[in-house]
Amino acid sequence: MSDYFAHESTYVDEGAEIGRGTKVWHFSHIMGKAKIGENCTLGQNVFVANSVKIGNSCKIQNNVLLYEGVILEDYVFCGPSMVFTNVKTPRCEFPRNTREDYVTTLVKRGASIGANATIVCGITLHESAFVAAGAVVTKDVPAYAMVAGVPAKITGWMSAYGDVLTFDSNGYAVDSTGAKYQQVSEREVVKVI
Secondary structure, three states, rough: OOEEEEEEEEEEEOOOOOOOEEEOOOOEOOOOEEEEOOOOOOOOEEEEEOEEOOOOOEOOOOOEEEEOOEEEEOOOEEEOOOOOOOOOOOOOOOOOOOOHHHOOOEEOOOOOOOOOEEEEEOEEEOOOOEOOOOOOOOOEEEEEEEOOOOEEEEEEEEOOOOOOOOOOOEEEEEEOOOOOEEEEEOOOEEEOO
């Protein structure tokens, strides 16, 4: 008996590492060199390719495909049908589908990606970044930034807890948990306490 749950319709290839308390739902496929942490939830029709790394306590909603090159740290949220890419210049006639062609995408702790968003490969979503539904992210997103649009642009700032931050005249904001943040520059916010 395993320490995780996989629905009977799920394919878990030999060699896949799945942590204790993780749940994998209907019609999903976990390839043999994938690593999934503890207490994650993978919804219906999720694909996890070889060499993908998923941290602990991640929530991956229905129809998300995690291609080789994707790394999720702990507490990452992937909304329904959001898309990761892993090749910069794909071609059918001249395929670029070897490990050397794949570009790494890093999603850091606590980041959230909304439904139907697209994350172009080779970027980093920093700690607690928030990507709006339908956004197309083509460059790195700073910690605590909220981005929206096509291409995605910074529209505001959000605490790790999920509160929209409003900064005072000295550049400080406090969320509903009492955590304090400072806006250091136009593209940088740091958690003070």
